[in-house]
Amino acid sequence: MTPVAWLVVAIAIVVVILAVGYITMTNLNRRRRLQDRFGPEYDRTVRERDSRKEAEEELLAREERHTRLDIRPLDQETRDSYARKWSEVQERFVDAPGFAVTEADTLVTSVMGDRGYPTEGFEQRLSDLSVTHASTLDHYRRAHDISGRAARQDATTEELRQAMVHYRALFQELLDEVHAGHDGHRAVRTDTSEADR
Known part of the structure; x- marks a missing residue:
């Protein structure tokens, strides 16, 4: 081979390596x-799919769908109203734990809807929430599972109490979410101390 041919081959190899x-x-x-954004949800999705590539494509699709949603913060009056409703649900837990868990599930779904998240189907709700609320998805899954068992009267009072704790984790995150104000500056987290009772 001529020196020019060697040079062309070397350049081609370098281009391929680069x-x-x-x-x-x-x-x-x-x-x-994706790992930073989705946290434990990234690992869960990888385990549930046939390949890492397929899992990552799904997570990217979730992000794409999320950009098309009209997610919005709640005004202060609405947040206060939800905090009061949560307190009422917690108070009812003492006398009717199964009913309170069902109410907690309904309340979380209602907050999601008011924030702009579609509320059709549990799996779709998980998918939509995973983009910005991945850290609380396991709470939501566990609460939903216990709620389903409670509907069949197959959950202990302690499990129902745990469901309330799990629901509250997502409920508070949805209510307290830091959001951009009208002037573009980040607003302070909302105080929902009533919801902590």
């Missing part, structure tokens, strides 16, 4: 970003 390196770094950066 392209492979670029693709690898892009994939690693995307993976890190």
